[in-house]
Amino acid sequence: MTAQTRRQFLASAAGLVIGVALPLRARAQSGAAAAIGDGTIAEGGFAPNAFVRVAPDNTVTVISKHIEFGQGPYTGLATLVAEEMDADWSQMRVESAPADNDLYANLAFGIQGTGGSTAMANSWMQMRQAGAAARAMLVAAAAERWGVDASAIRVSGGTLTDGTRTASFGELAEAAAGQSVPVEPAVKNRDEFTLIGTDRPKLDSRAKSDGTAQFTMDVYRDGMETVVVRRPGVIGATVASYDDTAARAVPGVVAVHRIPQGVAVYATSTAAALKGRAALEVTWDTSEAETRSSDEIFAAFREMAEGEAIEAERTGDAAAAIAGADTVHEAEFLFPFLAHAPLEPLDAVLELRDGKAEVWMGAQFPTADAGAVTQVLGLDPADVTMNVMLAGGSFGRRAQPTAHIGVEIASIAKARGGDGAWKLVWTREDDLTGAYYRPITLHRLRAGLDSEGNIVGWENRVVNQSIIAGTPFDQGGLDRTSVEGAIEMPYALPAIAVDWVKADLPVPPLWWRSVGHTHTAYATEVFLDELLERAGRDPVQGRLDLLRPEATRDRAVLERVAEMAGWTGARRRGDRALGVALHESFQTYAAQIAEVSDAGGMPRVHRVWCAVDCGTAINPNVIRAQIEGGIGYGLGAILHNALDLGPGGEVRQRNFDTYRMLRITEMPAVEVAIVDSDADPTGIGEPGTPPIGPAVANAWRVLTGTSPRRLPFAQTGV
Incomplete structure (x- = not known):
């Protein structure tokens, strides 16, 4: 964007x-x-x-x-x-x-x-x-x-x-x-x-x-009511009718009101609010909801992949090159919905007194959220104060272009009427079932090799939702956040065709840590590794040989990570295997090598080496921490995470028992090398995440002969 x-x-x-x-x-x-x-x-x-x-x-x-x-x-x-x-x-x-x-x-x-x-x-x-x-x-x-x-x-x-x-x-x-x-x-x-x-x-x-740091959950105002919202079990459903008789009978529940987001329960404590919400009887209108399962959506995506697409990148005639190739290699990769799952779920506090509103929340776009409060409550912008609080994680979840949390807390205040103070609390179940996910995505790749193992043509067709659809500048053209990382790769391939098929679903999408790069890095780097393997080429040297002359920063991190890992060309070290991946995102260049073993049918990642060029390193300690955190976050996702829609569209995962985070015992040892640079600083919060998935998958293929085509590893029984 x-x-x-x-x-x-x-x-x-x-x-x-x-x-x-x-x-x-x-x-x-x-x-x-x-x-x-x-x-x-x-x-x-x-x-x-x-x-x-x-x-x-x-x-x-x-x-x-x-x-x-x-x-x-x-x-x-x-x-x-x-x-x-x-x-x-x-x-x-x-x-x-x-x-x-x-x-x-x-x-x-x-x-x-x-x-x-x-x-x-x-x-x-x-x-x-x-x-x-x-x-x-x-x-x-x-x-x-x-x-x-x-x-x-x-x-x-x-x-x-x-x-x-x-x-x-x-x-x-x-x-x-x-x-x-x-x-x-x-x-x-x-x-x-x-x-x-x-x-x-x-x-x-x-x-x-x-414990002195103040988060939104630490904010208390005089007379404040805690509010939870009953939301639909199927994404996109709306309230048809409800009966709040039992809810109002719960001690501590002071009010129940319908709001655009569902049915809000107001109480003197969180416990009372939750009990009141559980007692609500709600009938939902699912006529505009997503009632398909994830498998049904993927089936629809496969059909869409055969139809019309929006051109994202063209170099040469890839179709003709592949048609004339000695060897053709194909792969289809499926990526599930992913929740951000920050340890602090969404929350907000709003106090309304004498026509003036004050808000406390972890807002990534504070003026957008303040503007939403202004509009919903009909206030003058000068009468709305936004306090941006520390937040317990985000990974993109608090960056809401629709300002839906600002809208929701303001709707709660408006429905209650008059002055007062309200704290909106999302539970983990709200967080995981409330949409705003990384879009479900399909990549279909095809490439041709000549008799000497050279890549002569490369095609990639991506099917997913547009994160930015519905905005004034959305004119039906290419959403680069859907294909970033799949286009403008650093490799000098003679013929490239990358296309995007826009899918429309009732499930609100949102950018997830590293946005499009989270799936494009996996699809492109796993597919490339398979091509190099079929050509009998070393995965590190093969990438170096393919790099464009101007890709000097890509070359530097790849050479550095190979040096760090003691790469000799041997991909196995006893019962362990090495896998490599290279990917640039947010103008930061990162290469990773993962050391993996087979732990009863699941990868056990022992060690990860990462070389990163993020321009001038302002604080190397923070850079290393962000790379380490990004590797852990990405590793947990590719091994365990998926938000699956079951029959009828109901979200199957509701808490960390089924949407499992990476455990401390699964976190590999990570060594980070920051490549010296006199360029201006670039991003570091996200670039550590994209390469870890393909690096692990490429090592896993050495051990088992296969690369996972549908993530996560655990779900596909790999």
Whole structure:
């Protein structure tokens, strides 16, 4: 999705008029003061822009425009500011920004939002300039106080000196507030970095460890009612009628109301709300629902794959090349619906008093959710305050272009009527059966080899839903998120044909960690590995030989991971096998080698080596953590996870007993090498996930002779 289409999509979904981000010079102290926290700055402190606040106690607070749900933006953004300020790491603090498009837009999206592994990439220069501006104003204040030229001032570890006198940031904060804000402050050269590129502990770890961190579930308001919603058992069904007599008789239940999302039960406690919901009698209208099973959907996809398609990529005449090939290889890959299953399910708190609403939620698109509340309740945008909370994971689930949680909490308040406070709670069952899944997907691949084993033609037809369908810019054309990773591969193949068939289902789709790459990497890298095997070629050297001359970063990570794993060309090491995969996503290049054994008919992954090039490494500790987490997340998905629709369309998996997470005993040892780069930072939250599936599958084929065609491994009995 391009930046322009993201802006159009998100703006229309929330019904908002989106403004572009203001230039740094417009984010002067007065604007920052109005936008930060409760609108005040501690006496004697200053905020040179909307991103930095320096207090008299010598703390430097960075205002994060990106939500923190474990992926590390608080630490990364603080590192950028601290680097340019020459601050001491111990004085750095972070707070979440309020909803404000003008001040806190993601420069890749055009609105305030977190996703697509863009947090560091879009903030790289913006946050450095914010820190540089603060430093310049502190230096100017010191020079004025001491009667010296600014060039005589040195800054290190949060202290300024002219060689004889010293002062801390806090001591100079008040004086710095009176200085002019630099319009284009100079930033450091890369060889001057002292914090960027070094391991730093995450700033939110202590609070999350000692229980002081505040999540949405920790928010309580006076007189607050807890609300759960009875939702349909079949996705897309609506309420035909309901009987709440038994529900209202449950002690603690105070009200029951129909809302667009189902039937809401209001209670004085979560337990009472859940008991009341269980007592409801609801009749559902399934006329517009998805009542097919997953098997029936796949059967329909197979038929659709034979029909018309939208062209995604063309090089040469693939059909003719394959028709004239000596050997033709074919494969069909099936990918199930996947839930994001963050450990903290969706929740939100809304308080309505005297025509003003305040919301607390882990919002990835806070201005969209705030806009939804504004519309549903009929309020002025200035009367809606959005508090972006820490969140216990997301993997894309909280990035809702429809702002459906904002709509739902506002609908709950509207149905109740009058002032009050309400906490919406989704259970794990709500989470797993409530749709917004990674789309169910079919890949059909065909390729031809000549007599020497060279690939002469490559075809791939993808059938799935469009995640961005229904938006104003959706004109029936190609949705690149459906085929990303299947097109523009780094391999120099003479003839390529990639097509997409758009499927329409009543099941709302949503981007899942690494979006299209989660299935395209598996299909393309497993299929390529099979072709190399049929040609009698080494899977590492075969890939290197195929790489385009300009694919230098792909080549670097593949060569590095082979070195890390001690690759010699032998794919077996005793009872274990090695599998490799290479994939670029979100402008980050990753190669992985997995060491796998057969544990009673299921893969046991012992070790994974990963080489990654994500541009300048802001905090290697966070990068390694994200790669390790992405590998664990992706491994759990390919081994165990599927949201299956049974006969009649009912979701079979309802909790972690049937939608099983990767266990700690299944987590492999992971070694990560970060390839040195002087390129600007690119994404890291998602690129670790796509290669793990094909790397494991390719190793599994060495052990068993087969690559799984339908995921997950456990479901197909592989």
